[in-house]
Amino acid sequence: MLVDLCHPARATSSRAAEERQQKRVLMIGSVWPECSPSRPLSKKDSSAAGVRSWQLIRAMREQDWDIHVCSPAKPTAFTDSLRQGVHTLQVRVNHDSFDGVVAQLKPDFVIFDRFLMEEQFGWRVRQAWPSSICVIDTQDLHFIRRERMKALEQGKSMEEIVDIHIPPTSPDMLREISSIRRSDLTLVVSSWEKELLVRRYGIPEHSLQLAPFYYDEPPGLQELPGWDRRHNFFMLGNFRHPPNWDSFHWTFHHIWPLIRARLPDAKLHVYGAYPDKASVLLSSADKGFVVKGVLPPERLHSTIRRHRVNLAPLRFGAGIKGKIADGWWSGLPCVTTPVGAEGMQSVTDWGGAIGRTAEEIADRAVALYSDQEHWSRAQMRGRALVEELFSHRVNAPQLIRSLNQAAARGSNAARFAQVEALGHLVLADIVVAPGPGEMDLDLALVYYNSNKANEARALPSPSGTIA
Numbered sequence: 001m002l003v004d005l006c007h008p009a010r011a012t013s014s015r016a017a018e019e020r021q022q023k024r025v026l027m028i029g030s031v032w033p034e035c036s037p038s039r040p041l042s043k044k045d046s047s048a049a050g051v052r053s054w055q056l057i058r059a060m061r062e063q064d065w066d067i068h069v070c071s072p073a074k075p076t077a078f079t080d081s082l083r084q085g086v087h088t089l090q091v092r093v094n095h096d097s098f099d100g101v102v103a104q105l106k107p108d109f110v111i112f113d114r115f116l117m118e119e120q121f122g123w124r125v126r127q128a129w130p131s132s133i134c135v136i137d138t139q140d141l142h143f144i145r146r147e148r149m150k151a152l153e154q155g156k157s158m159e160e161i162v163d164i165h166i167p168p169t170s171p172d173m174l175r176e177i178s179s180i181r182r183s184d185l186t187l188v189v190s191s192w193e194k195e196l197l198v199r200r201y202g203i204p205e206h207s208l209q210l211a212p213f214y215y216d217e218p219p220g221l222q223e224l225p226g227w228d229r230r231h232n233f234f235m236l237g238n239f240r241h242p243p244n245w246d247s248f249h250w251t252f253h254h255i256w257p258l259i260r261a262r263l264p265d266a267k268l269h270v271y272g273a274y275p276d277k278a279s280v281l282l283s284s285a286d287k288g289f290v291v292k293g294v295l296p297p298e299r300l301h302s303t304i305r306r307h308r309v310n311l312a313p314l315r316f317g318a319g320i321k322g323k324i325a326d327g328w329w330s331g332l333p334c335v336t337t338p339v340g341a342e343g344m345q346s347v348t349d350w351g352g353a354i355g356r357t358a359e360e361i362a363d364r365a366v367a368l369y370s371d372q373e374h375w376s377r378a379q380m381r382g383r384a385l386v387e388e389l390f391s392h393r394v395n396a397p398q399l400i401r402s403l404n405q406a407a408a409r410g411s412n413a414a415r416f417a418q419v420e421a422l423g424h425l426v427l428a429d430i431v432v433a434p435g436p437g438e439m440d441l442d443l444a445l446v447y448y449n450s451n452k453a454n455e456a457r458a459l460p461s462p463s464g465t466i467a
Helices: 008-019 048-061 077-082 097-105 115-128 142-153 158-162 171-182 191-199 242-262 297-304 322-329 358-370 372-389 392-409 413-422
Strands: 024-028 066-071 087-090 109-113 133-137 185-188 208-210 233-236 268-271 289-293 309-312 334-336 352-354
Touching: 024 048, 024 097, 024 115, 048 066, 048 392, 097 115, 109 115, 109 392, 115 133, 115 171, 133 171, 133 392, 142 158, 142 171, 142 242, 185 191, 185 392, 191 208, 208 392, 233 242, 233 322, 242 268, 242 309, 242 358, 297 322, 309 322, 309 358, 322 334, 322 372, 334 358, 352 358, 352 372, 358 372
Parallel strands: 024 066, 024 109, 066 087, 109 133, 133 185, 185 208, 233 268, 233 309, 268 289, 309 334, 334 352
Antiparallel strands: none
16 A cells, blocks of 8 residues: 555654755656565666666665655555655546645655656646756656667668767657756766757756766675676566567577577577567577566576676667666676667776677677687676766765755746746647757747647747747
């Protein structure tokens, strides 16, 4: 049974939090953040996105903040686990009862799990408690992933997919960038995406915060199985996520036969939730391609440590890849594509190998699998990247600092009330750019108020832009 935010005991707890000058946070997600019922909250669990939400909660709990998590999703095992110092509430979409929850809670911060939640609930938050600092946790830039998927379907090359051109009238882009513009702070998972938002879409840098993964100190490499104690290849990913599904099938048809021809005794173990029938039918002991299905959270790292090479041949997608970082944390080098490596490289070299074609990926996977010295160097590079980019000790204080700075700047709610009063609204799916390949971002992005209504509305002239 979920905790009711309107219960008097809970309200008393909230008032006590105010008296202690705690920050109060309301997190809104389409699903519940993922934490394993059998493991402490500092450990990695199921999906990268769900677990990362839990990592954000952990960072805020360390500040003794008062955290409330709500979702329209049905309760799960994760919901029970959330009650380790976190209040939970199931809410209804498009229902006035949510307004009452926000008005009573009076949150300092409202964090939306991806822009879709901001579209559904953001306007209600701004009406019910305008002083709330609205924060979007992007997880990845959805419009980049979707446009890259279209490019793959059109037969474009890996180079064209990586350097994707987003049409200025792309509805996916307009929705997500508009949501970012409406919000006070946006959490992005990679420096590549942060730079893109600043450089191409004119998002103020102060309203963006790099918030990747938050890993505890990894075990020493000497504590992990070495090259000679590891065998076979490993793949991981939710089958419902289109980039993963495509990756599994591309590997089966085009990459694995090339690897298997040179390593006839090797096997590829494919793990992931929600395997569909078409994917399960790929499983073949004779071909060494074994679809294992769900990997329970408590077995994640022990399973990773038995394998020698992680395959992540992603042809499209966005954000950073939990499957790769999890592998590095447990000493598993990875062979991937430029899409898979995006945002996960720094001054340290890649922890494995990168290929653009099926042939390149197969060649580099075989070389990494067969050469112990090469493998050991890749393992050390992967470990260095985890420590450099994904340290909880480093990243958690930066998250808290960015939230406090956003609070000091204040909420954007008053500005958007002015925008609505002036009637600056945009057509639901068509925006006319002021010049070839250009957009008036203040005009087209801010006023694409997709969470209000679906009716078509007039686009004012560029001279009507509010600074």
